[in-house]
Amino acid sequence: MSVAVKKDFEQPKDFKFSKENMVKVELHIAKYPKGRQASAVMALLTLAQEQHDGWIPEAAMEEIARILDMPRVKVFEVATFYTMYNLSPKGKHHIQFCTTTPCWLAGSAEVVRACEKHLGIHLGETTPDGEFHLSDVECLGACVNAPVFQHNGDDFYEDLTPENVVKVLDDMKAGKARPGSQTGRVTSMSIKGATTLHDQAKKAGVKENS
Amino acid sequence: MPKLTIDGIEVTVEPGTSIIQAAEQVGIEIPRFCYHDKLSVPANCRMCLVEVEKSPKPMASCALPCGDGMVVHTQSPKAKQARKNIMEMLLINHPLDCPICDQGGECDLQDQAVAYGYDRSRYEEEKRAVTNKNLGPLVKTVMTRCIQCTRCVRFGEEIAGVTELGVIGRGEHLEIGTYVEQMVTSELSGNLIDVCPVGALTSKPYAFTARPWELRKTPGIDVLDAVGSNIRIDARGGEIMRVLPRLHEDVNEEWISDKTRFAVDGLKNNRLDKCYVRRNGKLEAATWDEAFAAIKAETKKRTFGAIVGDLADCESIIALKDLMKELGAANLECRSDMAQIDPKHPAGYLFNTTIAGIEKADAILLVGTNPRTEAALVNARIRKTWLAKHIKIGVIGQKIDLNYPYQYLGAGPDTLAELSEGKGAFAAVLKNARNPMIILGAGALRRADGGAIQALARKVAETFNMVKDGWNGYNMLHTQAARVGALMLGFVEGDEASWSKVDALYLLGADEMAVENIKPDCFVVYQGHHGDKAAHRADVILPGAAYTEKSATYVNMEGRVQNGLQAVFPPGDAKEDWQIVAGLAAALGHKLPYKTLPQVRARLAKENAAFAHVDEIQPAKWTPFGKAGKCESKPFGTTVENFYMTDPVSRASKTMQACTDAFVKAQEEKAVAHA
Ligand code: SF4
Ligand code: FES
Ligand code: FES
Numbered sequence: 083m084s085v086a087v088k089k090d091f092e093q094p095k096d097f098k099f100s101k102e103n104m105v106k107v108e109l110h111i112a113k114y115p116k117g118r119q120a121s122a123v124m125a126l127l128t129l130a131q132e133q134h135d136g137w138i139p140e141a142a143m144e145e146i147a148r149i150l151d152m153p154r155v156k157v158f159e160v161a162t163f164y165t166m167y168n169l170s171p172k173g174k175h176h177i178q179f180c181t182t183t184p185c186w187l188a189g190s191a192e193v194v195r196a197c198e199k200h201l202g203i204h205l206g207e208t209t210p211d212g213e214f215h216l217s218d219v220e221c222l223g224a225c226v227n228a229p230v231f232q233h234n235g236d237d238f239y240e241d242l243t244p245e246n247v248v249k250v251l252d253d254m255k256a257g258k259a260r261p262g263s264q265t266g267r268v269t270s271m272s273i274k275g276a277t278t279l280h281d282q283a284k285k286a287g288v289k290e291n292s
Numbered sequence: 293m294p295k296l297t298i299d300g301i302e303v304t305v306e307p308g309t310s311i312i313q314a315a316e317q318v319g320i321e322i323p324r325f326c327y328h329d330k331l332s333v334p335a336n337c338r339m340c341l342v343e344v345e346k347s348p349k350p351m352a353s354c355a356l357p358c359g360d361g362m363v364v365h366t367q368s369p370k371a372k373q374a375r376k377n378i379m380e381m382l383l384i385n386h387p388l389d390c391p392i393c394d395q396g397g398e399c400d401l402q403d404q405a406v407a408y409g410y411d412r413s414r415y416e417e418e419k420r421a422v423t424n425k426n427l428g429p430l431v432k433t434v435m436t437r438c439i440q441c442t443r444c445v446r447f448g449e450e451i452a453g454v455t456e457l458g459v460i461g462r463g464e465h466l467e468i469g470t471y472v473e474q475m476v477t478s479e480l481s482g483n484l485i486d487v488c489p490v491g492a493l494t495s496k497p498y499a500f501t502a503r504p505w506e507l508r509k510t511p512g513i514d515v516l517d518a519v520g521s522n523i524r525i526d527a528r529g530g531e532i533m534r535v536l537p538r539l540h541e542d543v544n545e546e547w548i549s550d551k552t553r554f555a556v557d558g559l560k561n562n563r564l565d566k567c568y569v570r571r572n573g574k575l576e577a578a579t580w581d582e583a584f585a586a587i588k589a590e591t592k593k594r595t596f597g598a599i600v601g602d603l604a605d606c607e608s609i610i611a612l613k614d615l616m617k618e619l620g621a622a623n624l625e626c627r628s629d630m631a632q633i634d635p636k637h638p639a640g641y642l643f644n645t646t647i648a649g650i651e652k653a654d655a656i657l658l659v660g661t662n663p664r665t666e667a668a669l670v671n672a673r674i675r676k677t678w679l680a681k682h683i684k685i686g687v688i689g690q691k692i693d694l695n696y697p698y699q700y701l702g703a704g705p706d707t708l709a710e711l712s713e714g715k716g717a718f719a720a721v722l723k724n725a726r727n728p729m730i731i732l733g734a735g736a737l738r739r740a741d742g743g744a745i746q747a748l749a750r751k752v753a754e755t756f757n758m759v760k761d762g763w764n765g766y767n768m769l770h771t772q773a774a775r776v777g778a779l780m781l782g783f784v785e786g787d788e789a790s791w792s793k794v795d796a797l798y799l800l801g802a803d804e805m806a807v808e809n810i811k812p813d814c815f816v817v818y819q820g821h822h823g824d825k826a827a828h829r830a831d832v833i834l835p836g837a838a839y840t841e842k843s844a845t846y847v848n849m850e851g852r853v854q855n856g857l858q859a860v861f862p863p864g865d866a867k868e869d870w871q872i873v874a875g876l877a878a879a880l881g882h883k884l885p886y887k888t889l890p891q892v893r894a895r896l897a898k899e900n901a902a903f904a905h906v907d908e909i910q911p912a913k914w915t916p917f918g919k920a921g922k923c924e925s926k927p928f929g930t931t932v933e934n935f936y937m938t939d940p941v942s943r944a945s946k947t948m949q950a951c952t953d954a955f956v957k958a959q960e961e962k963a964v965a966h967a
Contacts, residue, residue, distance in 0.1 A: 143471075153455035154471040162461045 091171050094134075097141035103129050107149065120152045123160050127167055136176055136234055137168040165219070166235060173208045173215030175254055178232040182221040188228035189243070194218070196244035200251060213255055226270040227263055237261035296362040311353035311364055312340055322366055323375060323404045325382075325489045326441040327354035330545060331450055337382070337441050339404065341374040342366045350374040372408070379409035382439050385420050386490070393437065395491030397504040401439065422467045428475035429950035430554055431484050431493050438468055438492035447487045451547065452478040453675050453695025468492070477955055479668040479935055482553040486537065486546070495534065497554055497947045502526070502533045511538055513846045513856035514552040515603045515773035515839040516939060519647070519669045520848025521548045525556075525840050525859035532556050532840055532860060542648040543848065549668035550951065551935065551942055558945030559838050562823045565864025568833035575833065580865065584879035586832050590796055590815045591880060597623035597794035600783055601801035601820065602772035602939055605844030606853075607892045608819075608836075608869035609778050610899055611884060612800055615873050618882035623786035623794050626778030628805035631734050632742025632919070633768070635784035640746060640917030641776065643670075643849040644764035645729055646909055651677050653765065655725035657718060658698070659708060659749060660689040660736025660928030665935040666771045667849070670731075671695075684725075686718040689736065689928035703927035705745055712751040722756040729765040730758060734775070735931025739924070747918025759914050766914075770849045771931060771938065772804075773839075777847035780900045799826050800869070801836065803940050819872055821862070822940035834876070835866035838941065842868040843889060845896065845903065853906050 099107055110125040123146060130142040143161060147154040161167045168176070177197070181190050194205065197216060201209050208215040224230045227240035231247075239250055241263040253259035267273065276283070295304045298315050305314045310333070312322050325337040335355035342353045345363040350371060353364070365371055383405065390396045422435040440459070445468065448457045456476050460469040470476065476484070484493045507526040514521040514535075522538035535556050537548040567583035568575040578586070598616050600609055609626070616624060627633055634640045645653065650673040663671035671694070677683055678696040685698040688707045701707050701718050710716040714723070722728045732749045736742075750766065752758075758765030770776060778784075797810065801820035807829045810816060818830035821838040839846075841862040847853050862868070867875075870892055874884045886892045897904040936951040937943050 153458075155455060155458035155469075158469075158471050159458045159460060 094139050094141050097130070097134065097139055097145045099129065099145070100133055103133055111150070120150050120156070123150055123152070123157055124164075126150065127157070127161055131167060135171065135174075137171050171208065171212070171215075172217070174213050176215050176217070176234050177251075178217050178219045178222075178235075179205070180220070180222045180224075180228070180230045180232070181218045182225075184221070184225035185228040185230055190229035192244045193229050193231075193242045193247050196247055197251065200248045214251065224270075227267070233259075233261065239264060241265040241267055294358045294360040294362070296358050296360070296364060298364045299366055305358050307357075309358050311342060311344075311351075311356050311358055311362075314358050315353065315364075315366060320366055322353050323408055324354060325400060325404075325439060326443060328443050328446075328487060331443060331446040331487075334442055334446070337439065338378045339375065339382070341371060341378065343368045343371040343374075375408045376410055379405055380414070383409065383413065384415050385436075386439065387419065387436050389437070393434070393491040394432075394494040394499055395437075395488075399491060400489035420464060425469055426475065427470070427484075427493075428477075428481070429947065429954050430482055430496055430550060431476065432496040432499055434492055434494070435467060436492075437490050439490055440466055440468065441489060442468075443487040443489065444468060444484050444493060447484060448476065448478070450679065451483070451672060451676070452480040453672075454478040475954060477959075479549050479551070479664065480547055480672060482550045483537070483547045495554075497557060498534045502528050507533060508859070510840075510857050510859035512840060512859060513773075513844075513854045514548065515846060516551050516555055516942060517549065517667050518770035518773055518775060518849040519544060519549075519667050520773065520846055520850075520852060520854050521552050521669060522854070523548060523552060523856075527840075527859045530860050532559060542646065543850075543852065544669045545672075547669060547672060551668075551938070551948065554947045554951070555936075555942040555945045556840070557947050558822075558941040558943065559840060561944040561946070562940075563838075563863050563866070564821055564823055564827060564833055564835040565862075565866055566835060567865060568830070570831040575830070580875070581879075583832050583834060584876055587817055587876065588880055591619060594796035594815055595623075595793050596621040596796045596798055597625070597786065597791060598783075598798040598800065599628050599802040599805060600624075600626040600774055600778045601628055601799065601826075602774050602804055603820075603839060603941070604774040604778065604800045605839070605842065605846060605869060606774075606777040606781060606896055606903070607844055607889070608800060608873055609774065609781050609783055610896050611870040611873035611877075611886075611892065612798065613781060613783055613899075614884050614895075615877045615880075615882065616798070618877060618884075619880070623791050624783045625786070626775060626783040628802045629735070629738055629772075630806075631737040632739070632746065633734060633737055633779070634743060634746055634917040634919070635779050635782070637915045637917035638780065638851065638912035639764070639766065639914050640750065641734075641768050641770075641779055642851045642912050643731075643767040643769060644759075644912060645767050646850045647673055650674055650729070651680070652763075653677060653683060653725075653727045653729040654681065655684045655686075655721050655728045657686045657688070657701075657711070657722065657728070657730045657752070659730060659732045660745075661731060661733025661769050661931065662690065662692045662694075663731065663769060664692070664694055665932040666733060666735070667769055668935075670769065670849075684718075684721045686721065689733070690930055704925050705741070705748060705923035705928075706925050708745070708748050708752060709923065712748055712755055714755050719756075722758075725756075727763050727765060728756050728758050729767060731767045731769050733928070733931055734768050734770045736928045738929075738931075739926065741921060741923045743919025744921040744923045745918075747920060748923060750916070750918050764911065764914070768849070773846050773848070774801075776849055776851060777845070777853075780847060780851070780902060781896070782899070799830070801940075802826055819869065820940070821866065822944055824940035824943065834872050835862070835864065836869040836872060837862035837866055841866075844868075845893065847902075850909055851902065851912065852909055853903050855906060 110122040111119045114121040126146045131138050143157045147157045229242045246264045301318045303318050322340050324340045335352045340353045341350040343365040344351045424433045445457045449455050510525045512523045512525045514523045521544040522540040524536045524538045526534045539546045567578045569578040569586045675696050686701045687698045688701050753766040796815040799818045803824045803826045807825050816830045817832045818827045819834040840859045843858045877884045902910050936948040942948045
């Protein structure tokens with residue numbers, strides 16, 4: 083994460099919460115005692131990011147400061163502290179690779195390299211058509227299915243290889259990518275299939291998959 | 293009350309005292325960076341670690357309240373080691389640029405690195421760099437030097453009341469910044485330079501001009517407003533390099549306003565360093581003898597009146613009064629801005645509550661004043677009190693931009709009149725307050741009905757029982773350093789009839805008056821230090837000394853008598869002011885009864901006994917002041933249009949010009965854009 087907000091993109095002039103989101107804003111503020119409305123800042127930043135293509139423009143921070151009656155720099159402090167708030171556009175598909183040790187041991191470096199080659203950009207960059215943005219993050223908590231990337235802050239794509247990740251990206255562009263394991267594994271079961279408790283399963287009449 | 297032992301010394305302290313404070317009480321200094329006794333305690337630098345017996349780890353002494361029976365070691369091997377380690381961590385990202393850093397020689401980090409650090413570095417990895425911020429024309433930033441103590445952020449939030457600085461990012465990327473990129477708009481921003489323990493925030497105008505060990509430090513008194521801030525004047529040779537605050541808990545604490553700090557470069561420009569005499573309509577340089585002779589030629593045929601300006605010292609005021617008496621002139625005036633202040637009753641023109649007394653108030657009514665621009669440090673006290681107790685504050689006058697919330701009551705005397713009858717929106721607040729205060733801006737009396745307004749304010753004070761045993765909540769807020777002293781010395785004499793006969797004026801630095809109203813055939817003597825408005829109208833100019841160039845007495849708005857010392861010599865032929873007056877008196881054939889400074893001061897004390905009590909407040913008797921009469925409904929105006937330029941010194945200052953361009957004009961443009 084870099085604090086210095088990059089200036090090579092345009093900041094929208096205004097930001098207003100949509101009608102539906104305004105209702106949510108009120109709900110969040112109502113959660114806190116009167117005079118403590120500033121506590122809702124994180125929720126509002128999240129809402130703004132969701133509403134605004136996955137990133138928070140300056141105008142939104144100003145709007146939030148106004149709504150919550152707090153100094154603008156205080157909103158900025160929170161927005162820059164948490165890495166999950168994006169302060170610059172992250173493309174239509176924000177791909178966050180986990181590069182922490184378990185994923186790295188399982189080959190995340192190669193996966194990243196394959197993507198970089200396929201898209202022609204490096205980590206921290208956006209493709210010229212604005213479709214993809216690549217970044218690296220720390221452990222996503224899905225190490226069992228390493229290597230892993232997170233899509234637009236929500237879905238995990240797991241069990242990646244330099245080969246299948248390219249297909250995932252193409253599918254994604256075509257709008258038909260499916261999150262989860264890309265090798266067909268069910269949840270976090272062992273790669274080699276079940277290795278223990280075969281007998282018990284048989285006794286209980288449970289059908290084992292793979 | 294907890295009793296504890298620090299380094300073998302037993303000490304009993306108030307409950308809630310932290311160990312760092314307790315140590316201070318017994319004369320042990322614990323090193324610190326983030327802790328500042330006027331700011332909140334974040335305990336984030338860990339430099340103040342000490343060993344506390346029975347606790348497994350070293351403790352941050354700034355955030356640890358004293359407990360009964362604690363045994364604290366500040367010099368044990370464990371404490372020393374802890375500090376060494378912290379120092380090593382702090383220096384990881386700190387650049388090794390002391391030789392080119394303005395803080396060098398007065399840097400906490402430098403000093404403490406020498407005292408507590410390792411003498412070599414084990415760090416071989418890359419250091420981080422942080423981009424500098426633009427905080428405006430006063431504060432220079434070199435952000436790579438920042439150690440993230442957050443003092444500046446807390447100062448902005450807690451003292452200056454402008455939350456513009458913040459802690460941006462986190463971890464290794466953490467840095468101090470403003471919202472996106474913006475200047476810090478506070479009239480106290482210069483204090484950031486003092487609170488920053490390292491060279492991250494330094495003075496822009498002073499940059500690379502001097503090293504602290506070259507400077508001669510002289511204690512002085514500021515005259516650019518009526519607070520009487522205690523200052524330290526740092527000079528090298530004959531040049532003033534900078535002004536810093538001097539601690540005075542009852543006046544300015546340890547802050548000064550930006551004007552006080554940065555206007556001194558105005559002392560180098562536009563100075564009067566020679567006598568001038570007008571010959572054939574043109575001012576020509578002259579000697580002292582020629583100038584005195586020119587005055588002597590006029591004294592016989594003319595009737596003199598004397599007007600004291602805003603920056604005059606008490607010694608020259610009394611000398612001028614004595615001279616005028618010798619000349620038989622009974623026309624004296626110190627209210628050059630025509631404020632209708634009742635000169636006879638000190639209680640009516642003093643800040644009776646005292647500046648430190650504000651902290652005891654629980655409701656404040658501001659009338660016709662903007663303390664933020666008129667007396668920034670009084671405003672800081674009000675804010676401090678508001679922050680501590682959330683007191684109620686009401687404003688009558690202009691809708692102003694204060695850095696605390698207030699209730700707007702109305703624009704003019706009508707609202708005040710309503711209040712004086714115990715009615716109106718704020719009446720209940722004042723009635724229920726234990727220590728209510730009213731602060732009347734002296735600028736609000738610059739109108740024909742000024743006397744009546746003053747009387748009305750007195751009535752408000754009486755209605756709400758603001759004056760009682762142990763509490764006087766009636767206050768007048770002045771903007772001129774000379775005003776209260778001159779009033780106390782009785783420099784108001786003559787009535788309309790006697791003034792109408794005046795055809796010669798002696799102006800003692802009177803620049804804020806309506807010079808254009810002086811009759812064309814009037815003979816004008818101007819004594820002062822800047823070639824400002826009044827000097828251009830003068831027929832004879834006598835070059836005087838500015839406040840840094842004379843040992844002089846000033847009285848602040850509370851009635852506090854303070855002495856400043858001479859830091860440098862006045863330029864050219866210019867002289868200390870009371871000596872000029874005494875010299876002129878001698879040339880005119882009169883002798884003033886004093887030759888030395890102590891003798892003038894004795895004369896001051898004879899005129900008003902309060903002058904014998906330096907730095908003491910003499911409570912004023914409550915006597916009925918003001919004038920009976922009706923007030924017009926005309927709203928109160930603005931007293932200070934531009935905080936950065938209020939007097940000849942700040943008007944001649946390039947730095948103040950830059951501030952005007954950066955802050956005032958920017959704001960005006962914004963206002964235009966909004967409209
Ligand atoms: S700029 Fe100075 S005062 Fe502010 S956090 Fe950094 S070191 Fe502390
Ligand atoms: S290391 Fe990649 S998800 Fe934990
Ligand atoms: S001074 Fe105690 S932690 Fe900074």
